[in-house]
Amino acid sequence: MQTEADYYALFEAYQRGELAAGARASLEARLGAEPRLHQLYTEYVELMGTLAAYGERRRTRHTIAGLHEAMLAAEAEPVVETASPLTHSVNPMLRISRTERRLREFWSGHRATMGVAASVAVLAVFSTLLGLEAYRTAHTPQNGVRELRREVAQIVRSQKALIRQVNTKVLGTTESVAPVRDSKYSGTGFALTADGYLVTSAHVIKGADSLLVESRDHHRYHAERVYADTKHDLAILRIKDRNFKPFSKLPYTFKSGQADLGERVYTLGYPREDVVYGEGALSARSGYDGDTAFYQVSIPLNPGNSGGPLLDGQGNLIGVVSSRQDDVLGAAFATKSSYLVRLVDSLKNKQSAQPYRMPRANQLAGAARSQQVKRLQEFVFVVKVYE
């Protein structure tokens, strides 16, 4: 029994033609007759062929690598030879330093990427700058005048939500406390007539979905917009609740003429949760940029004061608080009451079905300021705006 190795020896001798004629003939005969031996032989041929080609490939690779070295050497040589009679290189192109060649390779390899990156960067910078600028101009109130409606802070809302949660959990008043959506903005408003008409600023109810009016004793009423005059920043609302009981008689009257310069004036408003009193003087009879529909008053006002009533010492309503100028100290603006009176008159003509019974008698004249405020605060409301 011959081993595989023996057969390999036989095959090699056969391929090299070292076998005697008789042995060769017998092997050829066996190859023809025995499939297993034939397969062994085929595998042997393939293996030897691959091995030989592999050797050839290794030599070739070596030769070609040698060619490259030779070429580089041949390239380098003439430079040295031609340079020898001269102190400096004749051809500056051949004198590229290693670093510079690296840089050149890098540049030629990545210039497209770098170009794109640079343009993206430039684009991003400019679009950010321009975008911010556009955003700022869009959101800055026109020319330094700030409308005084209050954006209800997120923190207050979340605090309220927390309190509500505690209430429901601890006190178990689950049914009685309906989840109340909190308003986005708030301002101040005051009664126009005893039967439920209110006045506020037009910008307070800008973009309003629904309006809620809350009195000092926490009565809440739903209100609807009757008319808004954005030019003079006035708005008229009406309480639409069925169970609304008319107010008691209004203690103040609406001045249809102009108030005088230097008059002591005061206002009530809701820049925060509680009603806040503010006092000052009428400092000019025109508003921002010479707008004669407004007074300038020197009362410190805050967002939330908008729509509040402006009264003189005798308890005449002379204006509706509207805005303040940010870049001037103590300059706030209020719409003149004469415009309000004119607006109500025109509405009377248009909608004769709805009577506006404006108060005629002033009950505040002569009373002390604190007494006036006490009477007045029943008629000043928080206007909550939902979007």
Add this chain to the structure above:
Amino acid sequence: MNMDSTTALAADAQLIKAIHGGDERALSQLYRLHWPMVSHFVLQNSGSEDDARDVYQEGVMVFYEKVREGSLELSCQIKTYLYAVCRRLWLKRLTTKSRLHGVRLLDEEEYGPYLNTGAEDDVQEAEERDRRFATMSEALTHLGEPCRSLLEGFYLLDKSMLDLTAEHGYTNADTAKTQKYKCLTRLKKLFFASYKEA
């Protein structure tokens, strides 16, 4: 066909004949002649000097092996053929390297119709051969000593059996021979095992 390309084709034919005959100087001449073209191409397409050298040597290898086999069917100038082969090789490397699917290459118009050169098939064939050689190299490594140096010495480096006997410390040439055949059968098993499965 103009004069220029006619003479170029004639020169090419001469060169191929010389290389087929095993003339190393002819191969060296060819190598030097087309290196700038390929190096420029690779550098243009985000490769380095080393990449260019690798690709070019691979490309020349494809060409050389085809010539030696006598199976080269050239329908264009050697220049165009080499350009096509190297372009193909570099494109392959780029796609595997960068995982970018839509790699776009900057081509030189000068080497124009590189598409119908048969280079595509030749590169494919060379890849198949590369795989076979890689398997062989791996099998040789797995074979271990002294089998490996025995076989390499005899079949690849053409050393005589006597030298090998002395080198490996066998008592006589016959023992070495027997050992060699045993090694060969082991190589066969290793080679076919991984070649068939791949």
